[in-house]
Amino acid sequence: AKKYTKQIQFVEDKQEFSRFPTKAGRRSLSRSISQSSTDSYSSAASYTDSSDDETSPRDKTQLNSKGTNDFCVKNIKQAEFGRREIEIAEQDMSALISLRKRAQGEKPLAGAKIVGCTHITAQTAVLIETLVALGAQCRWTACNIYSTQNEVAAALSEIGVAVFAWKGESEDDFWWCINKCINMEGWQPNMILDDGGDLTHWVYKKYPNGFKKIRGIVEESVTGVHRLYQLSKAGKLCVPAMNVNDSVTKQKFDNLYCCRESILDGLKRTTDVMFGGKQVVVCGYGEVGKGCTAALKAMGSIVYVTEIDPICSLQACMDGFRVVKLNEVIRQVDIIITCTGNKNVVTRDQLDRMKNGSIVCNMGHSNTEIDVASLRTPELTWERVCSQVDHVIWPDGKRVILLAEGRLLNLSCSTVPTFVLSITATTQVIQTLPTVANKQQIAVYEYVASLHLPTFDAHLTELSDEQAKYLGLNKNGPFKPNYYRYKCPC
């Protein structure tokens, strides 16, 4: 363990986390593993024990089949159900499985004592069990009081991971669980894996001495990253921290490729709208906008783009989209999709001029893009047609269909593929490895990418010695300059 704590050194750019508070940066909060697990959960609801056991888990005494009780979950007997879900998730997370295999025997995380605070889902279970397989000791809690899959928590507890989490915790439960993770006699955590920053903050505040012994913080949410940056600015972040959120691999997949698929999925699930022939305006031509426009164009929609930035505008032109001001097309479009990270991109005045039956939704940042508040006035009637779908009705009978009340469509109304979660989870695991220390971040991302290529049966070409020399590169990479580690802004 000595060697471990010495070796670990986190990347040099921790202060850069929020340096570029662009729209793309801000919005990525919402695409973290957490949100998507909500969806996973609901679909898995059938597995959950239906006997409405009202007793608080804190008041129960449960033993797993090995006879240990260092955990607190809803019902340890659901472990078998949870195991099945974890196995299904493993199928789409083969990068983590291959990581387990590569490290077999060596135990590169021997000596690592990790406390984690994430959503507890089948996908995170695969992540946690990978850490264990690599030699780490893990104690885990939930970052959200609603999102825990009880059967998955049970399955983890059954194999000896100390999990403290259940669906429907009170706020008091929430902090009690966090504290149980950390405060164990004779066990001093040396690494934090956090989603949102609550665990980090608790350690920082309640265990200032323990905090100094932490050798690394891996944070994946924008909120958590922001909190770390505040700490760092205040000179109080003595611990190396790693921003998982902004990696190129995660961003490209989350934004361009996933939005390309989820815009279609979200619209279909909520409205059954036919895409062919529809006139759509996409506000914003960053990665998210690029994904949305590409998908809709491919499905036969006629797509317009609005942009504030001349370079993105020129790209939109070259990609075959008319760049307009929203007001120019507001009366004719069937669908408006916001992807700007900005606020009030669609105003009440514009909503007033939309066609009967048109759809408005948001793929961008939080719920500010569409001025939903302006629609809550007495002369307009809201009719909830089904979950996530409201008809807002004007006095003359015109209806505008508002999705997810202006919140993120792809989180509320579609799911995120496990493959994407796998990329993030693999990055998280790799960041905990001591071998990562001193490496350029770009090398880390290239390694994460390479672990995902077998999914596509993709075969990398290898440089010959002569070629590597000609290019001035190492044969094993990194192949890109280190500034590439930032999410690509174009």
Added chain:
Amino acid sequence: AKKYTKQIQFVEDKQEFSRFPTKAGRRSLSRSISQSSTDSYSSAASYTDSSDDETSPRDKTQLNSKGTNDFCVKNIKQAEFGRREIEIAEQDMSALISLRKRAQGEKPLAGAKIVGCTHITAQTAVLIETLVALGAQCRWTACNIYSTQNEVAAALSEIGVAVFAWKGESEDDFWWCINKCINMEGWQPNMILDDGGDLTHWVYKKYPNGFKKIRGIVEESVTGVHRLYQLSKAGKLCVPAMNVNDSVTKQKFDNLYCCRESILDGLKRTTDVMFGGKQVVVCGYGEVGKGCTAALKAMGSIVYVTEIDPICSLQACMDGFRVVKLNEVIRQVDIIITCTGNKNVVTRDQLDRMKNGSIVCNMGHSNTEIDVASLRTPELTWERVCSQVDHVIWPDGKRVILLAEGRLLNLSCSTVPTFVLSITATTQVIQTLPTVANKQQIAVYEYVASLHLPTFDAHLTELSDEQAKYLGLNKNGPFKPNYYRYKCPC
């Protein structure tokens, strides 16, 4: 009415209904308005009276607000809910609304006494109310014992349409309802609008004299068309009949354009699979296969095609797909989609060789394409993951994900846009018009198409006199030769 019965003459090609029993022809049964209404229904379930009223509608006495009781529905008090759903459906069926407007005053269907037997949904309500607006008297029943939206039936009854239908009829109820439609004193139907042929057959068998007075049968399902053709071959079809199923407009939309969208929708709703980078084999490159491949290619899948027909194969090549035998790629593909109309296109032997986690589904004809029966053997375990999704598990743990037990994916797991239903419904209405008599069918389809152009704000160019003369065409069409009325086979 005299004038009416004289004028009406149905198309000359009634014997051609089933002349070309190709795959495309057969499969279209499943895409009739009926099936899709099942989906609509479920999503609208929330509107339905939740008080589980066990009394049979046949035992109830109900009055609508006008004080009449010539109907039999679950609960006339649900009329208001139903009205709202009809209004929502009207938004996407503007072709029918415009037809009502064009015919205002003239009442072209004055004298028409129509008995109908279709699914009773918000969409068919728009159809029925259009017939009424054009001057017809209508009596209606359901073609399926499960698919009736009770609140829609109530809304129709409330405005005076004689509806006999409710969700959950017994078989005895079913025929009782059909009979109530026909057998009304002093009212002799002169037209049948059927979906499946049950109504037609009942009239033919039970009211042979009444059958002779029918001036037209409009049939939209393949099954019904087939039954009419049998009758015709036996020399017993004295009534002109119209095949709505095979119109170019319906086929192009149902097959190419809808499948392009529904393949994505069906796969996402059931499996959340990410399309990007996936290897997919599409069996069959007819219209359905063309739609599926186009969509998946656009979403970043790598698509292979299998075909038996050299011409379709050559098209697949030119469209950028490798044409292979299924066995060549069976070990590497992630998804198999059948669109052939054939049987046993995917065999047990092939399923044995598929990868762990691969998906198999059917967009073609009934459930014969995948040899599902061969999977029901003791050594394989079936695990129902959620509605329409089964994991079939091999002894070595390999899982193959089977969707909708091999039935049609787009009917079971996705919805059909109202716009497509509108095309069919508009064709049905137009076929009832006496003005259609003596017209070439292609002119009918061109008219149906023209009624749907305003949805897209599309503006037709008109021929000048000089141009019409040059082309040898009438300025108002038809613009295509009449053989174009057949669904296009390429």
Added chain:
Amino acid sequence: AKKYTKQIQFVEDKQEFSRFPTKAGRRSLSRSISQSSTDSYSSAASYTDSSDDETSPRDKTQLNSKGTNDFCVKNIKQAEFGRREIEIAEQDMSALISLRKRAQGEKPLAGAKIVGCTHITAQTAVLIETLVALGAQCRWTACNIYSTQNEVAAALSEIGVAVFAWKGESEDDFWWCINKCINMEGWQPNMILDDGGDLTHWVYKKYPNGFKKIRGIVEESVTGVHRLYQLSKAGKLCVPAMNVNDSVTKQKFDNLYCCRESILDGLKRTTDVMFGGKQVVVCGYGEVGKGCTAALKAMGSIVYVTEIDPICSLQACMDGFRVVKLNEVIRQVDIIITCTGNKNVVTRDQLDRMKNGSIVCNMGHSNTEIDVASLRTPELTWERVCSQVDHVIWPDGKRVILLAEGRLLNLSCSTVPTFVLSITATTQVIQTLPTVANKQQIAVYEYVASLHLPTFDAHLTELSDEQAKYLGLNKNGPFKPNYYRYKCPC
């Protein structure tokens, strides 16, 4: 030969040639093998003997290396050059080569005495030599006084084909050559392979007795087909004739797939225009229009469509194009492309309103679509920028770039791939085969298609007995109904 003349029976639908004189039908004239060979010729110019030998071939005495002189070409010594070109063409016409191999030994054309009148190019040479390899005796002449590749004519003469053709014939030469083909003592042709109908007409007029002995006419141009149809209507066509022009395989390839490529090629070669971001209006959404719009959309252009036909309009909408009247967009578009088969689709009035620097060109029928005549007025200046490119300059300095003076862009300014010519040529050869008699035309086209699949390494799936029975099809096809033989109009 007895057996041959008996067996041969041409298709039953000879009277249908021009039955549907739609735009698509008419325009196909221009895409026959003839026109494209013009391009081939020019690119091959370098091979031609540069010594400007002024002597007329008719005045020369030449012997080939076998010592025979039954031919009349420019210079028999160019044979070696021509042979090389033929060999290059053979690489892209592997269907014909495979046909030669399949028929090896049998000589299915033994007894056939074919007179041919086509463009004489490397591609037609592959066709002619295939006929010879299959056992036919051939005499050949040129259908155009300019398009002959002299070196190819020499190469054919060298191996013993009686060719009478050279580049730059006078009209008198033209008919002299035709006559030399037919009028040979002791040799009575029994089959005609024509392009344009001049040869057929000559035989009909000058050799009425010989005409009656003809057992088949294979005609590939629209003009020739039209002339045959006139003859047929007048009751004077006693000979079975075959329309090669309208086959599905040829039409799909010539129109949709080739235009998809040649619109880009034609525009680039003439104007170097960048497609990305350009606003383009495509007039007409038939196969040609579908090909042009697909290509330009893919290259990032913003494409509008004009149409007179509601069904094509609806297709354009669903494919993602705004359907407009030309006047709505005339002031904003950068490029107009006509594909209608109509006349005066772009009028002077509209040209007056186009932007400075905009481009106008025609992919449709002859040169009637753009009203080019209206631009030849004194106030407009024409500036020839380079071959096929004129700047028409308005008094205020505005320039409109007119390509090929409104003639077909893809013939004047781009080339046709040999692969497409191969499809036509293969169809022509197959139509001459006695085995074709009594076959459904669709079977012929499916066979032609199958011969071209090896080019793409495409592997057809074969029906099992059980499947064939289920589908009611012969295992070897035809797989489509016979009405499919018509070019598909949608």
Added chain:
Amino acid sequence: AKKYTKQIQFVEDKQEFSRFPTKAGRRSLSRSISQSSTDSYSSAASYTDSSDDETSPRDKTQLNSKGTNDFCVKNIKQAEFGRREIEIAEQDMSALISLRKRAQGEKPLAGAKIVGCTHITAQTAVLIETLVALGAQCRWTACNIYSTQNEVAAALSEIGVAVFAWKGESEDDFWWCINKCINMEGWQPNMILDDGGDLTHWVYKKYPNGFKKIRGIVEESVTGVHRLYQLSKAGKLCVPAMNVNDSVTKQKFDNLYCCRESILDGLKRTTDVMFGGKQVVVCGYGEVGKGCTAALKAMGSIVYVTEIDPICSLQACMDGFRVVKLNEVIRQVDIIITCTGNKNVVTRDQLDRMKNGSIVCNMGHSNTEIDVASLRTPELTWERVCSQVDHVIWPDGKRVILLAEGRLLNLSCSTVPTFVLSITATTQVIQTLPTVANKQQIAVYEYVASLHLPTFDAHLTELSDEQAKYLGLNKNGPFKPNYYRYKCPC
């Protein structure tokens, strides 16, 4: 002028020019304005005086119509021809024309004395005349002894720009011309606009005192940038220098968007190959590879990708391309396109295994990617089919078609749209403006982009005060972080 020399301050990152010597960086040399002007030149050849005047321009005395003789060109009388070409070029360079208009009156370049050394073409003439319109005094010479359009040089001289250049200079002429530009009594240049670095080097070596008075060097070629970087490293670059080559706007357009178009153009012009159904392997999936694959996929080719970099590989997978090693597909592909910047990507061993008739070409860096040298062995026959096209023939008759002898296809065999040249030229002009000083480079590029939006009639959305505040941005930009100025590497 005082004010000017004070104000001007070049960007802070001059030392970064060659910091990232990646493949993309290296290859961009070849896409500078220079190479493309070669193409322009040839197409304009017809305008050039055909009377072969053998007298050296240095020995002639010519006067322009104003009576001045401070120039040395081939023939001042060709000025009118040149003027017409410049006017045509102006049509596609409206950004420069708008720049002239915006600066009307102000003369922001008053006091600037610019010596320039670039290709002298219609496009650069528009650039030079813009500098003059903005108030600069210009003296110009050619950076290449072959590429000068004589008539354009004449047109510039006619309006008073001191041009010293003609087509076909000797090396002595070349340096004499450069010297004439600089060495004029009473005229001390304070700015250099260079392409290749020869002018800069001459001033540095021959006029060391003058060099110190230079206030800015604008260099657009990679070679020139490299030479400046060497100077800078040696501590001898006292003058601020600006790298025009690596701007985001130029790179995106040159690589992604132009290659998307020029790969098709280059292949068609040389081989007339049909793209549909062809199997193509693209080596390298950077911007160039992305453009090539997108275009070919859209045209119906089946495309494989080879890559060394896992991140680019993952992108290729998600974009729908199989990532393979070249050896896996070498026997089946029809076309190989190299876009790697690497050497010997296609080896003799691989060429030996290619199919008969397959095509090999290079879109990447110089001529190293294909091992062309290995093909120059006695057993292989080279046959020059036409300009830029060689058939390499193996002993067994197999032919491989090699384009441009492995040099850049898009420079040798296609043209570069003037619009792209306009982006570079506009960047060059803007870099000379004193107002640019102290601005972030990203702001410069955004301004250049905005000047090109009117070409597409694109309308930027403007931020409201509230929105700008919310985003923390200035309403007028820059909208992106400054690191975005680098060419985007993903």
